[in-house]
Amino acid sequence: MGRPVSSIVGVAESALGTVSNETPLRMMASATLDALEEAGLKLADVDAIFTAGLPTWSPALEVADYLGLQPRHVNSSDVGGSSFEFHVAAADAAIAAGLCSVAVITYAATPRQDRAVPPLIREEPPYTVRNAFERPTGLFGPDIGPYALAADRYVHEFGVSATELAEVAVAARKWANLNPKAFRHGEPLSIDDVLNSPMVTDPLHTRDCCLITDGGGAVVMTSTDRAAKLRKQPIQVAGYGEAISHGSISLCRDLVLTGARVSSAAAYEMAGLGPADMDVVQIYDSFTITVLLSLENLGFCGPGEAGAFVQGGRIRPGGAFPLNTSGGGLSYCHPGRFGIFLLIEAVRQLRAECGERQVPGCRTALAHGTGGNFSSAATVLLTNEATGA
Amino acid sequence: MPDPLPQDPELTTYFEGLRRGELLLQRCDDCARAQFPPRIHCTFCGSRAHVWEPSAGDGTVYAKTVNRRAPESAFEHLVPYVVAFVDLDDGVRVLARADAPPERVQTGMRVQVVADPNPPVGDGLIFRIRDGSETQ
């Protein structure tokens, strides 16, 4: 694999939280227009659309219709919440191959507006593994049961405590309290609050689980050559890596060795960087266990060490390892596929735009998406410095 | 009336087995490895030749979770209940619900997986704790 050729030149969120009277299409368009404006690009400059998750036969075509574009290149590949980290890889490759010049990656969903409770059973044909082999056992779906199984295995192998898991949620809340856009901004959360919240599927409490909010976002990418002439400081894609370990949790071979091991190794190699080079880290936090397993598999600590690694304020504001500085899916927003927000926050940290929650001296950032039931993993490394040819 | 079975040679064989109280596993005729769930081919070597073997159901709990809420109404009378991955001695991993209260189920313990005689939804597996496998 060669070095990446592209940079991120614009990012934006749509309305977040509880959004009324606005469709996901309008929210995606709103974020796309804002991200293009930031870059100094026009809608007509866009010739590629990457999106996932809109419940329609072809999400990218639906978005293209709404934007009024006839793009040269589209990609609706959906691997869950990490789809947008996969899209960064695909967009970089498409730009390198000359398939497109300006790519928009966008997403929005309104699970809160649509109904208070998400579906517990996926609407799928009877022959999928989930419907044929998992549903008859009563596994709590579609996500929390599988993640609880991973957490149980992790506890069994390494003896991590509920308190250590809870620290991930508490640290996320501390960051959210520095982010005015965060859904839980202004609401304190203690370790005891997490441990005393109702157990849903052991060992995961309610407060070990991500939020359900409305929201959306957009990321604009173009070649690093073109990026140099645009309005904003370009954020270079330094490396990326992808991994698919399984679709259904029943096909997962090892619940504590995740795809992050493979995806991050590829990303580090492409960038010529390692875990120690990262100044700020954004890890998909669908559940507290997702963060601990990702920290280990991304190489920030050894197997079984993540519970101790996050203690002592290390991942809280002011700590030595700034993690999920937006407040994450646990406390900032989570419309169903959080991966796009990992990229947006990483870019803003690298541009030093984060106000109270800004990590000083950020040069390199890692965004790691996890999709499905630890099914898909993609790691994106970003930098605000020229990485050389 | 049980739900209609999927119209698929391997799935039909498997689920008809469950309805007779048998847990049938596919074993490859070429590389001799067992696989689950059943399919047209062996995922290890690609062979389409397999035999069906009844499993004794003996295995070890790989991971478990306690459902404090039911994912659908058919399971409400069972709450709280354990769902676990069981690594069968045959060499495959299956998902099953515990036919035992949550406090008795431990990850790493020996259990026996059998067809669920009263499946709340579809056709599935349950497991029972083997005598002498509980630690104090």
Ligand SMILES: [Zn+2]
């Ligand atoms: Zn074989």
